[in-house]
Amino acid sequence: MGELTAQPLAAAEAAPVAGLRLAVTGAVLGRPGRPVLPGLDLSVRPGEILTVVGPSGCGKSTLLRTLAGLLPPLSGQVTADDAPVIGPSADRALVFQEDALLPWRSIRGNVELALAVRGMARAERRAEAERWLERVGLAGRGRDLPQRLSGGQRQRVQLARALAGRPRAVLMDEPFGALDAPTRAQMQLLLVEVLADTRATVVFVTHDVDEALFLGDRVALLGTSGASGPGPQLLGVPHPRDREAASGDATAALRRTVLDALSASSSARS
Secondary structure (H helix, E strand, O other): OOOOOOOOOOHHHOOOOOOOOEEEEEEEEEEOOEEEEEEEEEEEOOOOEEEEEOOOOOOHHHHHHHHHOOOOOOEEEEEEOOEEOOOOOOOEEEEOOOOOOOOOOOHHHHHHHHHHHOOOOHHHHHHHHHHHHHHOOOOOOOOOOHHHOOHHHHHHHHHHHHHHOOOOEEEEEOOOOOOOHHHHHHHHHHHHHHHHHHOOEEEEEOOOHHHHHHHOOEEEEOOOEEOOEEOOEEEEOOOOOOHHHHHOHHHHHHHHHHHHHHHHHHHHHO
16 A cells, blocks of 8 residues: 555645644543543643543543543533533544444545535535545545445545544544554554644544554543552653654653553553
8 A cells, every 4th residue: 555645735725623622520431330430530632632542441432432422421521612512513523443434325425424514515515525535545536435445445534534524623432443554554644644734632542552652742541540549641742743753762761651551550450
C-alpha cells in the first residue's frame, strides 16, 4: 500500500472548527448496578488530542460512550463547553475499531450520512463527500461498496465520514487496532495531518502505548493508581506527533512510566 498524504483543504473550506471542552466531574460511569469508573474527574482541553490507555475492562470504552452521550452517567456531571451532555450530538463523532460502514451503501454514500445529519443539500453533500474521499486517498472510489475495500481503506472511509460533518470533538475507540503495523502507522499520520486542519478535540482510546505517546498531547491512564490516588493519571507528552522523539530520553522515560503503571495495575487485578 502506498504512502498516504492528506490533501489540504481548499481555501473556502479551510476555516477550522473550534474544539469542544469536555469535562467529567465527580461522575460514576457504567451501567445501573455495574459501575466501572467511580468518582471520575477528567477535563479535556479544546483542540487537544488526549490518548487514553488502561488495562482491559477498566472503562475506556465506557468513558467514550458517555462523552458521546450514548451512556448517561450514574451520578456526577458530564459536559461539553459547560453544557450537560444529555444525548448524542453531531458535534461529537464516535469512531469504532470496527468501521461500522453500511454495506449496502457506496463509500461515498456512507460519507454523505454525516453531511445529511447537518442538513446539507444532496448535490452539495455529494461533492463534499468526494472531496473527503480524495483527502483520505480514495479519489475515484466513491461508487465502490465497502466490501471491495481493504481494512485500511475502510478505516479511511470511516475517518472521512467522521470528520466530514465537521464535529467539534472526535471520540475514537481503538480505530486502528485491527490494522497491520505499516497500515496503522500510515493511518496515524493521516489522522494527524487531517486534524491539523480541523482542530477538533480528540479523545483516542488505545492499547498501544507507542501509539498513545505519538498521537497524544497528554495521556490519561485509567484503572491505575498514582501519587494522587485512583486515576486517571494525566501525563504530558514531551514531543507529541514526532516519530524521531520516540528514541529520546524524555519520551523513553514517559513510556517506562506508563508501562510500569499498567504492569502494576495488571498485577493488582490478578
